[in-house]
Amino acid sequence: MFRFLRRRDAEATGTAEAPEADVYAQAAERFWQRWDDLLPEIASALGDSVPHRIESLVAAALAEVHPNLTFAIEHGEKAVYALVVSGQADPELRPHTDAWMAAAPPADTLWEYHDSVPPVPDPTEVTVNLRGEKYPLADVRVVAQVDEAEGLVDVAVYHPGFSGLEENARRALTFLPLDATLGERLAADRLGRVETAELEPEGAIGLLELRELVRELDRTAAAPPES
Incomplete structure (x- = not known):
């Protein structure tokens, strides 16, 4: 049995048009000016292992871009630190x-x-911790159906731990593996219908196979049409 959770709004592209784009750009420039001013204090807080000391300062600067944006300071992939805005x-x-x-x-x-x-x-x-229990994402299995015309992948997600979880926790364990596998942006762009599967479906694949499938669709969809 599948439980429907979400359908991505394929029409919602989030594209800005002038003069709004100019307003957004100006707000972004103000953030980066403020970030540059804060860098010595940020470096000091991180060096002292007390990042909470500057969280409110960065949050206030980011709120000037948009109050609903969130951020995290994490270990970088190539740099020492990464500033992640979401x-x-x-x-x-x-x-x-x-x-x-x-x-x-x-x-x-x-x-x-x-x-x-x-x-x-x-x-x-x-391994995800939910309600005091551990759920390895290696146990996740996914059925993926590609809609090449729409450039979307509909998925049904299964984890053997679903049966012991209430609705909100099951929902979290459905989306967390997808975001961890694809990243927030690719998941938002290329996932269509997302469902939970209460029993392991036939033809399911693992998360790394899903990543390659979705990335390949994204490359194909982003490629210019042949002349």
Whole structure:
């Protein structure tokens, strides 16, 4: 049995038009000016292992871009630190995060910047803690149906731990593996219908196979048409 959770709004592209785009760009520029001013204090807090000391300062600066954006300071993939800003897959926030990223300084050895939550290197090595129990994402199985015309993949997600979870926790364990596998941006762009599967479906694949399938669809969809 499948339980429907979400259908992505394929029409919601989040594209900004002038003069709104200019307003977003100006707000992003103000953030980066403020970020540059805060960097010595941020470096001091991180060096002292007390990041909470500067969280309110960064949050206040980011609120000038949009009050509904969230952020995290994490270990970077190539740099020491990563500043990750997220619109939580809300298409209305996409123009703001696009402007923020466009105005970002070049990454260096100390800082890199992401306008959405990136995928983890190997989601099958991740274990999610929910309600005091551990759920290895290596146990997740997914049925994926590709809609090439729409450029979307409909998925049904199964985990053997679903049976012991209430609705909200089951929903979390449905979406967390997808975001960990694809990253927030690719999941928002390329996933269509998302369902939970209460029994393991036939023809299911693992998360790494799902990643390659969705990335290949994204490459195909983004490619210019042949002349």
